[in-house]
Amino acid sequence: MNKKLPVTLVTIGAVAVLGLGLWKAQQPGAEAFQGQMEVQEVDVASKVSARIADILVKEGDVITVGSPLIRLDSPEVTAKLAQATAAQEAAQATAAKAQKGARPQEVEIARLNWQRAQAAADLSQASFKRIEGLARDGLIAAQKRDEAEANFKAARDQALAAQAQYEMARDGARSEDKQAAAAQARQLAGVVAEVQAAKAETELKSPVAGEVVKVLGRVGEISPQGVPVVTVANMADQWVVLNVREDKLDKFGVGKEFDGTLPALKGRKVRFKVYRAAVMPDFATWRATRSDQGFDIKTFEVRARPSQVIEGVRPGMSVLVD
Numbered sequence: 001m002n003k004k005l006p007v008t009l010v011t012i013g014a015v016a017v018l019g020l021g022l023w024k025a026q027q028p029g030a031e032a033f034q035g036q037m038e039v040q041e042v043d044v045a046s047k048v049s050a051r052i053a054d055i056l057v058k059e060g061d062v063i064t065v066g067s068p069l070i071r072l073d074s075p076e077v078t079a080k081l082a083q084a085t086a087a088q089e090a091a092q093a094t095a096a097k098a099q100k101g102a103r104p105q106e107v108e109i110a111r112l113n114w115q116r117a118q119a120a121a122d123l124s125q126a127s128f129k130r131i132e133g134l135a136r137d138g139l140i141a142a143q144k145r146d147e148a149e150a151n152f153k154a155a156r157d158q159a160l161a162a163q164a165q166y167e168m169a170r171d172g173a174r175s176e177d178k179q180a181a182a183a184q185a186r187q188l189a190g191v192v193a194e195v196q197a198a199k200a201e202t203e204l205k206s207p208v209a210g211e212v213v214k215v216l217g218r219v220g221e222i223s224p225q226g227v228p229v230v231t232v233a234n235m236a237d238q239w240v241v242l243n244v245r246e247d248k249l250d251k252f253g254v255g256k257e258f259d260g261t262l263p264a265l266k267g268r269k270v271r272f273k274v275y276r277a278a279v280m281p282d283f284a285t286w287r288a289t290r291s292d293q294g295f296d297i298k299t300f301e302v303r304a305r306p307s308q309v310i311e312g313v314r315p316g317m318s319v320l321v322d
Contacts, residue, residue, distance in 0.1 A: 033242050033321040035260070035302075037313050040237035042208050043228035047201040050074035052217045057230065061212045069212075069230045072202040072223060081195045088188040095181035110166035117155070117162035124148075124155035210234040213315075236309050240272055240319045242302040243280065252277060252302045260319040265312055270319075272304035 050072035057069050128148040135145035210232045217229035240260060244252050252258070257273045280299045 031248065031322070033244065033248075035240045035242035035319045035321065037262075037310075037315060037317040037319060038239055038241055039210075039313075039315050040208075040234040041213065041315075042206075042210075042232050042234065044069055044204055044206065044230045044232060045226050045228045046070075046072060046204055046223055047225060048072070048074055048077060048198050049225045050077070050202055050223060052219050052221050052223050052229070055215060055217065055219055057212045057215065059212050059215055062210070063206050063212060063232065064209045065206060067206045068203060069206055069232075070204040070217060070223070072204070074198075074202050077195065077198050077202060081192070081199055084188065084192045084195045088185070088192045091181070091185040091188045095185040110162070114159065114162035114166040117159040121152070121155040121159040124152040128152040204229070206230075206232050208232055208234045210236070233315065235313070238310060238313055239275075239303050239305045242304070242319075242321065244277075244300050244302050246279075246298045246300060249277065249300055249302075252300075252304075257307075258304070258321055260321045262310070262313070262317055262319055264314070264317045265310070268310075270310055271307040272319075273307065274302055274304040276303040277301070 051074070052070060053073040054071040055069075056071065057063060057067070063069075128145075128151070131140060131145050131148040134140045135142055212230060213233045214231035215229070216231070217223055223229050242252065252274050254274050254277055257271060260270050260272050262268050262270065277300050280301050285296050285298050
């Protein structure tokens with residue numbers, strides 16, 4: 001009996017270990033998800049088509065908002081700016097002339113012409129009255145009287161015309177003419193502003209702070225309108241992307257938090273918070289192997305931001321989530 005007791009205990013222990021192993025094998029294992037880090041990238045392109053004159057950055061440069069990136073050469077824009085500026089200056093001069101009216105010298109000349117014409121009209125009127133009296137007395141022919149009357153009326157009308165010219169010079173341009181001249185000046189100012197905006201587009205500047213990750217243009221090439229020439233990554237705008245089956249999506253609902261490990265940063269653990277979960281296209285759907293059993297499971301793209309900016313992170317770094 002004493003010899004059989006140890007053997008029995010060993011057998012029981014072996015059976016217990018085997019049972020524990022079988023039980024653990026039947027338990028669900030820890031679920032692991034692998035995602036990757038992403039950062040916001042901005043493609044910088046020109047609004048005008050022009051030749052690249054100078055590239056002011058290189059890949060890897062850290063830049064700030066407003067840093068110059070590319071200088072373009074567009075003779076067409078320069079010529080249009082010169083034309084628009086000259087037209088604007090002419091319109092402004094016309095508007096100023098309309099506002100100020102005639103020069104003092106021109107007004108004085110018009111006044112003197114009116115006085116001279118009025119004096120001639122007064123003299124013609126006096127001569128007509130004398131000749132008319134002589135004609136009534138029968139001392140001169142009636143034709144002379146008619147000629148004197150015609151001269152008087154012509155001189156009177158000329159004096160009235162000279163007076164009108166003087167008053168017009170004194171009063172200046174009409175309000176409608178002033179408004180039209182001012183409107184034309186404003187219109188050409190808008191044209192100049194438009195060309196200046198196109199000129200500004202020949203000096204490409206970074207809209208964000210970050211790192212230059214791609215320089216696509218080369219000096220001497222024509223940069224087409226709207227085609228990116230430089231890509232800038234905003235390293236402070238970070239998030240992780242995970243592909244999660246919908247039957248596991250409850251762990252990654254919007255607003256939920258989880259911990260992730262970055263192997264590239266010596267296993268640093270980071271806290272993330274989900275801000276977006278969207279279904280992926282059909283190619284990411286898990287299909288049931290049999291039509292009479294199971295169902296198709298869709299895959300969702302989950303995005304989460306770190307609780308604070310991760311120093312040293314690069315786009316594409318893996319993130320492991322247990």
